Amino acid sequence: MIATLLIQRGTPTASPKVERFDVPFADGQTLLDGLRYIRAHIDPTLAFRFSCINANACKECMMLIDGEVDYACTTRLRDGEITLAPLPKKTLIGDLVTEIAPPDERINYATKR
Amino acid sequence: MIKFETDVLIVGAGGAGMYAAIEAAKSGASVILADRSLIGRGGATVMAMMTVAAAIGAQTPDHWERHLADTLTAGHGLCNESLSAILCEDAPARILEMDAWKVGWAREDGHIEQAHAPGHDRPRCVYVDFLNTGPAVSKTLRRHVQNASTIRRIGDLCIVDIAVEDGVACGATAIHMETGEPVILAAKAVVIATGGLTRLYRRNSASLNMAGDGYALALRAGAPLIDMEFVQFFPIGHLAPRLVGLDPIMWDPFRYKLGGILLNGQMREFEQRYAAEDGRHEGGRNDGTYVLTRDLATYAIMKEVEAGRGSPAGGAYLSFKHVPEAELRRAFGPVIDTLAKNGIDLTQRPIEVAPIAHYHMGGVKVDTQFESAVPNLFACGEAVGGANGANRLSGNAITEALVFGARAGRSAAATAAKASHRWRPSASAATLDLLRRRTPSVTANPAALIGELQGVMMDKVGPFRTQTQLDEALADIDRIERAIGTDPMASGAPFDAVLVDWLDLRNMVLVARSVTLAARARLESRGSHQREDFPGLDPRWQFNQTVELRDGRLALAADARLERSSHAAQPLADIPA
Numbered sequence: 001m002i003a004t005l006l007i008q009r010g011t012p013t014a015s016p017k018v019e020r021f022d023v024p025f026a027d028g029q030t031l032l033d034g035l036r037y038i039r040a041h042i043d044p045t046l047a048f049r050f051s052c053i054n055a056n057a058c059k060e061c062m063m064l065i066d067g068e069v070d071y072a073c074t075t076r077l078r079d080g081e082i083t084l085a086p087l088p089k090k091t092l093i094g095d096l097v098t099e100i101a102p103p104d105e106r107i108n109y110a111t112k113r
Numbered sequence: 114m115i116k117f118e119t120d121v122l123i124v125g126a127g128g129a130g131m132y133a134a135i136e137a138a139k140s141g142a143s144v145i146l147a148d149r150s151l152i153g154r155g156g157a158t159v160m161a162m163m164t165v166a167a168a169i170g171a172q173t174p175d176h177w178e179r180h181l182a183d184t185l186t187a188g189h190g191l192c193n194e195s196l197s198a199i200l201c202e203d204a205p206a207r208i209l210e211m212d213a214w215k216v217g218w219a220r221e222d223g224h225i226e227q228a229h230a231p232g233h234d235r236p237r238c239v240y241v242d243f244l245n246t247g248p249a250v251s252k253t254l255r256r257h258v259q260n261a262s263t264i265r266r267i268g269d270l271c272i273v274d275i276a277v278e279d280g281v282a283c284g285a286t287a288i289h290m291e292t293g294e295p296v297i298l299a300a301k302a303v304v305i306a307t308g309g310l311t312r313l314y315r316r317n318s319a320s321l322n323m324a325g326d327g328y329a330l331a332l333r334a335g336a337p338l339i340d341m342e343f344v345q346f347f348p349i350g351h352l353a354p355r356l357v358g359l360d361p362i363m364w365d366p367f368r369y370k371l372g373g374i375l376l377n378g379q380m381r382e383f384e385q386r387y388a389a390e391d392g393r394h395e396g397g398r399n400d401g402t403y404v405l406t407r408d409l410a411t412y413a414i415m416k417e418v419e420a421g422r423g424s425p426a427g428g429a430y431l432s433f434k435h436v437p438e439a440e441l442r443r444a445f446g447p448v449i450d451t452l453a454k455n456g457i458d459l460t461q462r463p464i465e466v467a468p469i470a471h472y473h474m475g476g477v478k479v480d481t482q483f484e485s486a487v488p489n490l491f492a493c494g495e496a497v498g499g500a501n502g503a504n505r506l507s508g509n510a511i512t513e514a515l516v517f518g519a520r521a522g523r524s525a526a527a528t529a530a531k532a533s534h535r536w537r538p539s540a541s542a543a544t545l546d547l548l549r550r551r552t553p554s555v556t557a558n559p560a561a562l563i564g565e566l567q568g569v570m571m572d573k574v575g576p577f578r579t580q581t582q583l584d585e586a587l588a589d590i591d592r593i594e595r596a597i598g599t600d601p602m603a604s605g606a607p608f609d610a611v612l613v614d615w616l617d618l619r620n621m622v623l624v625a626r627s628v629t630l631a632a633r634a635r636l637e638s639r640g641s642h643q644r645e646d647f648p649g650l651d652p653r654w655q656f657n658q659t660v661e662l663r664d665g666r667l668a669l670a671a672d673a674r675l676e677r678s679s680h681a682a683q684p685l686a687d688i689p690a
Contacts, residue, residue: 011606011607012607026355027354027355028354028355028357029355039560039610039614040560040561040563040564041561044555044558044559044560044604044610044611044614045555045604045606045611046610047606047607047610049608051151051154051155051156051320051322052155052159052160052320052360053319053321054358054359055160055358055359055360056357057154057159057160057247057248057320058150058151058154058155058159058320059154060150060151060154073357073358074357074358093291093607093608094606094608095606095608097607097608099291101151101152101268104259104266105151105152105266105268106267106269107115107267107269107270107289107291110145110265110266110267
C-alpha cells in the first residue's frame with residue numbers, strides 16, 4: 001500500500017510550496033510513521049515536531065491533516081493522497097513546525113527576565 | 114549570542130527535572146529548567162501508565178526497609194545500597210506530597226489504593242486511573258513549576274555540551290531549535306535530568322529525547338558512568354496488532370488488575386515452567402497472579418520464540434478472554450474504547466506482546482548528594498546509575514524521578530549558594546567551534562543511521578548477548594561513527610532536522626559504545642545482562658563497572674566502592690582498552 005503525502009513546506013520568509021512524497025506502509029501504520037519514513041529514507045531535512053512517538057502523551061505532533069487539526073501519531077496512513085500543513089493559527093517556524101509552547105516557556109520571554 | 118546566568122541549570126524537564134527545579138527554587142536558588150522539547154511533556158514520566166512504589170502502608174502495613182529489601186533482591190547484588198535506601202526511605206514523603214498537591218492517586222475505601230507488582234512482597238504501588246499516572250504526575254509538577262517565580266522555563270533548547278572550567282561544571286552550551294543559534298547558559302550548578310537511553314533500541318518505549326543525551330553529556334564533561342551494561346527490557350511490550358494512542362507498556366497495569374495469561378504460539382502457558390526451572394534466580398517470587406520478574410519473563414518469552422513456539426508476530430500471546438467485559442470496563446474505563454478504535458476486543462482475542470527496551474539501570478555515577486565526579490555537576494532520575502543494580506523493581510522509576518529529583522535539586526541549590534560563577538568563554542569554546550563547523554553537505558542521512566544503530570543494538574546488544582555479537586556491534590558502531598564524520602551536518606533550515614539528528618547520533622554512538630563495552634567485559638549473566646556464552650551468575654562478578662572518557666577513548670574500570678565490600682572481586686583482565 002502507498003500513501004501519498006502532500007506536505008506544505010517552507011519558512012516564514014518564503015512562500016510555502018507543497019511537496020509530494022510516496023510512502024509505503026503496512027496496515028495500522030500512522031502518519032507519524034510516514035513522516036519518520038520520509039526523514040530516514042527520502043528527505044532528512046523535513047521538519048516536524050514529535051516526542052513520545054506512539055503514546056499520544058506529549059501532544060506535540062498536532063498539525064493540519066486534510067484541513068482538520070489532528071495528531072499525526074493517531075491518524076492512520078491510507079491509500080491515496082493526504083494533505084499536511086502546519087497549524088494555521090500558530091506562528092510558523094518551518095515546514096510542519098509551529099510555535100506551540102506557552103509564551104512564558106519561550107527563549108525570548110526568558111531573556112527578558 | 115544569547116547568554117543566560119542562573120544559580121542552577123536543570124537539563125531535562127521530565128518528572129526528575131521538574132521536581133529538582135521545585136526543590137532548588139524552594140531552597141532559594143534561581144533556576145533555569147531547559148528542555149529540547151516542551152516543558153513537562155517530553156521524556157519518560159509523562160508516558161508512565163501506572164505503578165509508583167512507596168511504602169506508605171495505606172493498603173497494608175509496610176515499612177520502607179521492606180521496600181528496600183525487595184529493591185536489593187531485584188538488583189542481584191549490584192545496588193548502590195545508599196542510593197537504594199534514599200529511594201525507599203524518601204518515597205513515602207514524595208508520594209504524600211504529590212497527594213497533597215492533588216495528583217489524584219486512586220483510592221478505595223477511603224485510603225490510597227496500592228497494587229501488588231511483581232517482585233514486591235506486598236501491595237505497594239500507587240497509581241492514577243485510568244492508566245493516567247504519568248500525565249497526572251507531569252501536570253501536577255508543571256503547575257508547581259509554573260507557580261515558582263524564580264524558575265525560568267525554556268523549551269526548544271537542546272543542550273549540546275556541559276561547560277566545564279578547571280574541571281568544575283559551570284553551565285552549558287546549547288542550540289535554540291527554532292533558530293539554530295548557539296546559546297550560553299552560565300550556572301553555578303548543573304543537574305542532568307535527561308532520562309535514559311532506550312531509544313538506542315529498535316523496539317523501545319522511549320520518547321524522542323531518550324537517546325542517552327545525559328550520559329553523553331556527563332562522559333564528555335569528565336564524569337564516569339556506572340552499570341552501563343544493564344538495560345531493562347520490559348517483557349510484555351505491545352507487539353501486535355498495531356496499537357496507537359497508548360504506551361506500549363500498557364499491559365502491565367492490565368495484569369496487575371485483571372491477571373492476564375501469557376501463552377506461547379501453541380496457546381500453552383509457559384511462565385511456571387521457567388519459574389520452576391530457574392536456577393539463576395534466588396528465591397524467585399510467585400505471587401499467584403503475576404509470576405516472573407521482568408528479566409526472567411523476558412528470558413522466557415524469547416526462549417519460547419527461539420524454540421519455534423512464538424506468536425505469529427514473534428512474541429507471546431497475552432489473553433484476557435477469561436475477564437468479563439463489565440470487569441474490563443470497570444477496571445479501565447475509556448481505555449477499552451481506545452482499544453476498540455485499534456480493533457482490539459480483549460473478550461474475543463488475545464494480543465501479542467514481546468520484550469521492549471524500557472529502562473536503563475546504569476547512568477551517571479553520583480554520591481549521596483547526587484553529585485557526579487565532576488564538581489557542581491549533579492544528576493537525578495533515570496540518568497543516575499546504581500540505585501537499581503542489575504535489574505529495576507517494577508514501580509521504582511517514577512519514585513526515583515521524584516525522590517532523586519528533589520534531593521538533587523536541594524544539593525544543587527546548596528552548592529550554588531556557596532559558589533560563584535566560573536563560566537568563561539573557554540568553557541564553551543570547543544562546543545561553539547563544533548557548532549560553527551556545521552556543514553550543509555549531507556553526505557549521509559543521520560535519521561537513517563539512527564535507525565541502523567537501533568537495529569544493531571536490538572539485534573546484537575539486546576537482552577541476550579554473546580562475545581561474537583558484541584564484537585560485531587562495536588564494529589558496526591565504528592562504521593556509523595565514521596559515516597557521520599566530525600563536522601555536524603545541517604540543513605540550515607529552522608528547527609533543523611538534520612542537525613538535531615546529527616547531534617543525537619553523536620550522543621548515541623558514544624552511549625551505545627559504553628553499553629556494548631561494559632556488556633562485553635562482564636563475563637557472567639546477572640539481572641538484565643544475560644550472556645549466552647556465560648550463563649549463570651558468577652559471584653566473582655559481584656562488582657560494578659564504570660566507564661569514562663579519557664583522552665577521547667572510553668575506559669572501563671571496576672568500581673572501587675563495591676570492590677572493597679566484595680570478597681571475591683577480581684581484576685578486570687579481559688576489559689579492552
